[in-house]
Amino acid sequence: MSRRRLRFLGVGDSESINFWNTNLLLETESRRLLIDCGYTIKYALRDVGLTLGDIDAIAITHVHADHVFGLERFGYEMRYSYRRRIPLMLEPNIMSALWEQTLKGCMGRSSDGENRLEDFFNVKPISHHAFGFEGCQLHTFPTIHTPGMDTYGLIFDDDVIFTADSKPLDWLASDRSDRLILHDCSLQASNPVHATLEELIRVYPPQVRNRLLAIHYGDDLETYRSLIERELGGVAEQGNEVVWG
The missing domain is CATH 3.60.15.10 (Ribonuclease Z/Hydroxyacylglutathione hydrolase-like)
Structure with a gap:
């Protein structure tokens, strides 16, 4: 591959x-x-x-x-x-x-x-719920976002999960693979349509959180960076990348 x-x-x-x-x-x-x-x-x-x-x-x-x-x-x-x-x-x-x-x-x-x-x-x-691109296999999955709106995340080659916009997902909480997760992470105290940092920490067990990178966050990132890096796998930094295959 x-x-x-x-x-x-x-x-x-x-x-x-x-x-x-x-x-x-x-x-x-x-x-x-x-x-x-x-x-x-x-x-x-x-x-x-x-x-x-x-x-x-x-x-x-x-x-x-x-x-x-x-x-x-x-x-x-x-x-x-x-x-x-x-x-x-x-x-x-x-x-x-x-x-x-x-x-x-x-x-x-x-x-x-x-x-x-x-x-x-x-x-x-x-x-x-699947399509290919240049040998890469992508699968879509429904997310929990705005009520009444169809929203999806993506899985790349069964190696990387991108939730796009979503509240925490029950099936992801029980995932025991080694797949990297790029997860919606609102830094607000509460948010009805995006997973908050508090929810990510509370809902997902350590074996999920330690491979989870926060993405879709706000401009107050630095206020929460140390907590994110302690409780999650880290931050998806703008301009960075992940490579597999």
Whole structure:
């Protein structure tokens, strides 16, 4: 199996101004898959020496702004500057919300007239909660986030788990593998739709916490860093990466 690299393009929550939106970049030997595409994506790519044109495909976990608002800029530049449509992978039950409730207002009409999502991207609905990218096998799983909204996390090659936005998950609390976990970690005292640091410590046993990196955190990270590093596996630092294979 060829080496895979997962770069942390951004690690911040939706309110953060010190960290970019939590978006990841899966890189194989020859291609790049962007995981989520928030409104700070151009800055995040610039910081690692890349542009929108260097991305070969995108996968979306859910339709909140810090995960999808960058698609408007991405779609327009791909269509009119790069003259290509790249694959957009997403669970079928979030497709309508992505276009009809999120992107259509700003992308539904252009100089070419009326548009569909398919006019900007090669839309690839995920089948049976799994898809492949350059030999890497990815599986989606439902998360606990905003009530009534379909949200998903991703597992990469059964080596790395990314919860995206989620409260703690019962099945993860009983996981006894050695898989690395990138887990949503709100630094607020309480949060109805994101796992708080206190919840991560309380819900997950040590054998889970010691391989868990906090991600999607706020600008007050340094206030909590010592507690995170004592109780969890550490912090997913912006610009860092994990490699496997």
